[in-house]
Structure formats: structure tokens, C-alpha cells
Amino acid sequence: MDIEREYKRSLERILTGLDLSGMSKREQAVFIDRLNEQFPRLFALLVEIYGQRYDFFYYLQQLVQTLANGFAKRSNVLKQKDNARLAAPHWYQGENMLGMACYVDLFAGDLKGLQQRIPYLVETGITYLHLMPLYDSPKGDSDGGYAVSDYRKVNDTLGSNKDLEELSKALAEAGISLVLDFVFNHTSDEHPWALAAKAGEQKYQEFYYMFDDKHVPDEYEKHLREIFPQVRRGNFSWDSDSNKWVWTTFNNFQWDLNYTNPAVFNAITDEMLYLANLGCEALRLDALAFIWKEMGTNCENQAKAHSLIQAFNSCLQIAAPAVVFKSEAIVHPDEVLKYIDKQECQLSYNPLLMALIWNTLATRDTHLLTESMQKSFEISPDCAWVNYVRCHDDIGWTFDDAVAGQQGVNGYDHRRFLNQFYTGRFEGSFATGVAFGENPSNGDCRVCGSLASLAGLEQGIEQNNATLIEHAVARILMVHSIILSIGGIPLIYSGDELALLNDYSYEQDDSKKHDERWVQRIPVTDADIQASKKKDTPQNRVATGLKTLICLRKQYSVFGQASTRIITPHQNAVFAYQRTAKDGTSLLAICNFSEHKQRVSSITLGLGNGDVWQDLLSSVRVSPAPQELELAPYQVMWLLNSQPV
Numbered sequence: 098m099d100i101e102r103e104y105k106r107s108l109e110r111i112l113t114g115l116d117l118s119g120m121s122k123r124e125q126a127v128f129i130d131r132l133n134e135q136f137p138r139l140f141a142l143l144v145e146i147y148g149q150r151y152d153f154f155y156y157l158q159q160l161v162q163t164l165a166n167g168f169a170k171r172s173n174v175l176k177q178k179d180n181a182r183l184a185a186p187h188w189y190q191g192e193n194m195l196g197m198a199c200y201v202d203l204f205a206g207d208l209k210g211l212q213q214r215i216p217y218l219v220e221t222g223i224t225y226l227h228l229m230p231l232y233d234s235p236k237g238d239s240d241g242g243y244a245v246s247d248y249r250k251v252n253d254t255l256g257s258n259k260d261l262e263e264l265s266k267a268l269a270e271a272g273i274s275l276v277l278d279f280v281f282n283h284t285s286d287e288h289p290w291a292l293a294a295k296a297g298e299q300k301y302q303e304f305y306y307m308f309d310d311k312h313v314p315d316e317y318e319k320h321l322r323e324i325f326p327q328v329r330r331g332n333f334s335w336d337s338d339s340n341k342w343v344w345t346t347f348n349n350f351q352w353d354l355n356y357t358n359p360a361v362f363n364a365i366t367d368e369m370l371y372l373a374n375l376g377c378e379a380l381r382l383d384a385l386a387f388i389w390k391e392m393g394t395n396c397e398n399q400a401k402a403h404s405l406i407q408a409f410n411s412c413l414q415i416a417a418p419a420v421v422f423k424s425e426a427i428v429h430p431d432e433v434l435k436y437i438d439k440q441e442c443q444l445s446y447n448p449l450l451m452a453l454i455w456n457t458l459a460t461r462d463t464h465l466l467t468e469s470m471q472k473s474f475e476i477s478p479d480c481a482w483v484n485y486v487r488c489h490d491d492i493g494w495t496f497d498d499a500v501a502g503q504q505g506v507n508g509y510d511h512r513r514f515l516n517q518f519y520t521g522r523f524e525g526s527f528a529t530g531v532a533f534g535e536n537p538s539n540g541d542c543r544v545c546g547s548l549a550s551l552a553g554l555e556q557g558i559e560q561n562n563a564t565l566i567e568h569a570v571a572r573i574l575m576v577h578s579i580i581l582s583i584g585g586i587p588l589i590y591s592g593d594e595l596a597l598l599n600d601y602s603y604e605q606d607d608s609k610k611h612d613e614r615w616v617q618r619i620p621v622t623d624a625d626i627q628a629s630k631k632k633d634t635p636q637n638r639v640a641t642g643l644k645t646l647i648c649l650r651k652q653y654s655v656f657g658q659a660s661t662r663i664i665t666p667h668q669n670a671v672f673a674y675q676r677t678a679k680d681g682t683s684l685l686a687i688c689n690f691s692e693h694k695q696r697v698s699s700i701t702l703g704l705g706n707g708d709v710w711q712d713l714l715s716s717v718r719v720s721p722a723p724q725e726l727e728l729a730p731y732q733v734m735w736l737l738n739s740q741p742v
């Protein structure tokens with residue numbers, strides 16, 4: 098079809114039928130402008146996905162009306178924010194940015210409690226707060242809230258919708274961007290759509306992947322991996338209400354939505370705009386790699402998954418352009434990169450950096466980290482990484498086997514080693530972690546544990562061993578120094594700033610004991626915060642050390658918009674990178690990943706040019722550059738280049 102002619106005709110027809118009654122004349126003009134601008138792209142994407150359907154135009158028209166309604170309901174304050182963000186789209190690249198992720202209940206009891214914790218967040222320097230899913234979800238196991246029964250209703254254990262509205266405003270006033278989950282790959286089996294499907298309503302059965310028998314599922318199954326093999330084998334569950342097999346990539350109670358159905362796209366867009374209108378500034382696209390299924394493939398990272406996300410992005414550009422997407426693609430590094438684009442996801446978790454930081458702590462060898470970052474760190478200057486060390490999920494060893502292979506490292510064996518190391522089964526390991534998702538057929542697993550426990554603090558405290566404790570504290574600070582300086586939004590997992598240790602109480606809870614990820618989902622109490630203020634405890638050293646790093650980050654623009662070059666240090670345990678800002682200021686970050694001193698050549702680091710370098714962390718000046726720099730165990734240097742005096 099001649100796309101250009103078609104889209105113009107469609108747009109004209111849609112505009113004549115469009116109800117804009119909820120908007121002022123001025124707002125109508127803004128909406129129509131944005132629609133005109135986005136429509137060619139949106140239309141092309143939807144044609145690609147749904148163009149074969151006889152009812153294509155019906156759904157397109159309905160979608161545009163949904164966008165208009167969403168825009169009409171958007172508050173004036175948020176519309177102003179839309180304009181501000183459109184004028185300064187790179188707000189997330191600033192040196193002031195600092196993220197935190199937390200569970201409302203674990204961090205503060207409920208939404209009201211969270212509002213009272215805002216001063217703590219401000220004091221910590223947080224400007225971006227990801228609240229783990231807080232929507233209505235099944236009682237008992239709800240996959241930590243990732244099984245959503247109602248996107249528009251706050252889980253009543255956390256408070257009311259009104260509490261959320263107030264919190265959202267209070268966060269905005271405190272300069273903190275609210276980040277919410279967009280759980281759009283699946284709903285819970287208690288969502289009204291799922292309930293209607295269970296009751297036999299065909300319209301809603303078509304919202305999911307439902308099959309009368311196992312024939313088609315078995316065909317798909319040949320190419321799929323299993324995400325939670327410890328609780329359920331395969332990717333399909335039997336639903337005895339509808340007498341059908343249902344596609345459930347994650348748990349039985351998480352039903353995958355069927356995006357071959359445009360009604361699903363439209364319905365979810367409506368939910369998305371509701372979330373946008375709550376005032377969040379980023380949506381975390383949960384499990385986005387799984388949203389498109391294609392027979393004969395592993396049904397991850399399919400081309401149409403990208404088209405769908407771009408189409409959602411385009412919808413936001415029309416109705417709520419202040420909101421950006423964050424990709425949660427925990428997949429092969431090459432696939433992670435494909436989601437990052439200003440027209441798809443402006444932000445993305447950086448699982449490769451996360452996994453390789455842990456890898457390097459175990460091996461004390463930075464080659465894989467250095468080469469992988471040289472290959473995969475650079476992304477579009479319009480986008481930003483969200484760099485993290487721990488989160489609520491397990492650690493999967495998502496490095497590229499080809500890059501590992503070039504260094505003579507066998508990916509399969511190496512993952513086994515890492516699992517052994519971090520679950521404490523490897524002799525001499527400093528880590529106290531727990532195996533997760535152990536696959537009964539192949540022994541494969543992933544790793545859980547709090548940052549502090551994985552970094553050795555639990556062992557150090559248990560053995561009352563000052564050296565182990567010292568190393569653990571240094572590791573914790575070093576890994577944070579990396580996410581704070583390498584480029585992107587650093588995201589702290591709440592509790593890590595206080596060095597909280599594993600919490601094993603989940604083992605006693607029937608709704609949690611089969612899911613080891615709860616070991617790192619730890620309550621953050623007032624007592625913990627107070628304890629971190631008690632001088633010279635490990636918790637205090639972590640908390641104060643981190644504060645210093647954060648203050649420095651916020652002080653120098655080179656931590657914000659700048660480019661990153663990963664250096665080859667020719668020294669096994671050293672990781673180094675250089676950040677260069679537009680004004681020419683440059684920062685050289687050097688980390689020693691081992692408990693032994695390291696020497697690294699100044700020439701390799703590019704220090705030999707007569708400039709004056711000052712270590713922001715020790716105030717030592719490196720001038721004129723010595724031939725070699727010496728780093729103490731786990732030492733980090735942040736060398737800032739200032740002009741010769």
C-alpha cells in the first residue's frame with residue numbers, strides 16, 4: 098500500500114470523527130499538532146503489526162480517541178511538565194541525577210510512610226525514585242507485585258489512590274522524578290480481563306494466549322527457555338475454569354497478553370496513559386523482551402516487540418511526552434542495545450555492567466569487563482543507561498559468550514564457576530548468596546543476595562574479621578563509584594546505601610519461601626538508618642563513603658553529559674575509563690578490583706601530557722604524572738583534569 102497516501106487519508110477521517118470536547122481550544126491545537134507530527138510514524142508501525150486485519154481502521158480510530166481522552170485528563174501541571182521536558186529532553190543525563198529503587202512497604206510501610214521518608218531521600222541526593230509495583234495484585238504470592246490485577250488501583254496494603262496522588266505531588270515538589278512499572282507483558286489471573294476469560298467470554302480469551310489442548314503450546318515450547326523452572330516447568334499453565342492452556346512465561350498466575358490482538362494494544366495504552374497521568378516521569382517496561390511471540394523462535398526480542406514499544410512510545414509523545422521509557426531487557430547484550438533509542442526506550446538498565454562488575458569482583462580480572470564495555474557501553478547520545486549493581490531480581494550472567502571466548506573463557510563453565518562463587522560453594526569465596534531458579538534438568542542457576550552480603554560483609558561480620566570487613570566495605574564503595582561515574586543514571590537499590598545484609602525470614606513465609614529473591618528484599622527501618630550514623634561501623638563507613646561519592650558527582654558536570662572511553666589498562670585487576678565533557682574537562686576513573694596493590698602505567702592511562710590531575714577522592718595531585726600510579730587494595734581514583742597552573 099502507498100503508506101503516505103493511506104496515512105493522510107486515515108488521519109483526515111479520524112480527525113473528522115474525533116471527540117475533543119474535554120479540551121480547551123488551545124489544548125486541542127497542541128494535541129492536533131502532536132498528533133500530526135507523530136501520526137506518520139505511529140501509522141507505519143501499526144500497519145506493520147496489524148495492517149492485515151480487516152478492522153485495522155476501527156482500532157486505529159479507537160486508539161486516537163484513547164490518546165485524546167488521556168491528554169484531556171492530564172493535569173495542567175503535567176502539561177507544563179510536558180512542555181518543559183520537550184524543551185530540555187536530556188534531563189536524565191545530568192550530574193544531579195541519582196536513582197533509588199524500593200518497595201513501598203519494605204522501605205516505609207505504606208505510601209504515607211514513604212511521604213514522610215522524603216527528607217531522607219533528599220538528604221541522600223535522590224532525584225529519581227522507582228517504586229516497585231504498587232498496584233492491586235493477588236493476595237499471597239504476586240511475584241512481588243508483578244502480577245497486576247488492576248493498574249488503576251493501589252494495593253490496599255499500601256494505601257489509597259489518593260495517597261499515591263499526594264505522594265506523587267510531594268515527590269515532584271522535592272525534585273524527585275517518580276518512576277512506575279509498566280507491567281504490560283502480562284496481567285495477573287485476577288485482572289478483570291482474565292476473570293472474564295475464565296468465565297468463557299471470547300472477547301477476553303482473545304486478550305491472552307489460550308489453547309484447547311497442548312498441541313500448539315508444545316510446538317512453541319520447543320524453542321522457549323524457562324524463567325522460573327524451580328516452581329513450574331514450561332511456559333504454559335492449565336486453567337481449570339476455562340479448561341484451557343494459558344501462556345504464562347513467568348508464574349502460573351501471570352497471564353501473557355496477546356499483542357496480535359489490537360484490542361489489547363489499545364486497552365494497555367489506556368492503562369499506560371492512566372499511569373502517565375499519575376505524574377510519573379519514567380515507566381519501567383517490565384519484561385519487554387517477551388511481548389511478541391513468533392512460532393519457531395524463542396519468542397524473545399522479536400522484531401515486532403520493538404515495533405510495539407515504538408508504537409507505545411509514539412502514543413506517549415502525543416499524549417504525555419514528559420514520560421520516558423526505561424527498558425528492562427535482561428537478555429543478550431546485543432539484544433539489550435536494540436531497545437535503546439529515543440523513539441523506543443530512552444533509558445535502559447545496564448545488566449551487562451551489573452553482571453560483569455560481580456564477575457570481576459570474583460575473578461579479580463578486568464579483561465572481560467573492559468572488552469565488553471568497549472563493545473557495548475556506547476549508546477545514542479539521546480539516551481542514558483541506568484547503571485545498577487543490585488536490584489530486586491536475581492543476577493543472571495548475561496555476558497556475551499563470543500567476547501568471553503576470545504579470551505579463552507568458556508561461557509558455560511564460567512557461569513558455573515560464578516554461581517558456585519556467589520552461592521558460597523567455592524572455596525575461598527567472600528560471598529554469601531543463594532542459588533535461584535536452579536534448573537532440575539541442567540543444574541543451571543542464577544544468584545540472589547544483598548549487595549553487602551555478596552560483597553563479603555556478611556562473612557566478615559560473622560567471622561568478626563577486620564580485614565574481611567574492610568575489603569567488603571571497599572568493594573561496596575568501589576562498585577558504587579562505578580555506577581556513579583561511568584555515565585548514565587546511577588540506581589541504588591534501597592538498603593544497599595546502608596549495607597544491609599541478607600534477610601532470611603522469607604524462608605518462614607509460605608508465599609515467599611520458593612522465591613529466593615526475597616533474600617535481598619529487605620525492610621529498611623528507622624533503626625537501620627540510625628545505626629548507619631554510629632561512627633566507624635561498616636554500615637557507617639558505607640553510608641558516609643557513599644555520601645562523599647554522591648556529593649562529588651553532583652558537583653562536577655563531567656559526571657553528567659559527557660562521553661565515556663573505556664581504557665585498556667594492561668593490568669589484570671585494573672578497570673579504567675575516561676569521561677570527557679563538551680567543555681574539555683575530563684575525568685579518569687581507575688579501580689583496583691583486587692585485595693593486592695596494583696601499579697598501572699601513566700602512559701597507558703593517558704596521563705603523560707603535562708596536565709594537572711587531581712584525585713577527587715584523596716585530594717592528591719598527580720603532577721607531573723609519575724611513570725606509574727599505585728593503587729591500594731580496592732582503591733578508586735577519580736582524577737579530574739584541570740589546566741596546568
Ligand code: GLC
Pocket residue numbers: 240241243244280347383384425489490
Ligand atoms: C521482571 C521483574 C521480575 C518479575 C518479572 C515478571 O523481570 O523484574 O521481578 O518476576 O519481570 O514480571
Ligand code: GLC
Pocket residue numbers: 324384425426427428490491493
Ligand atoms: C528473566 C527475565 C528477566 C527477569 C528475570 C526474573 O531473567 O529475562 O526479565 O528479571 O527473569 O527473575
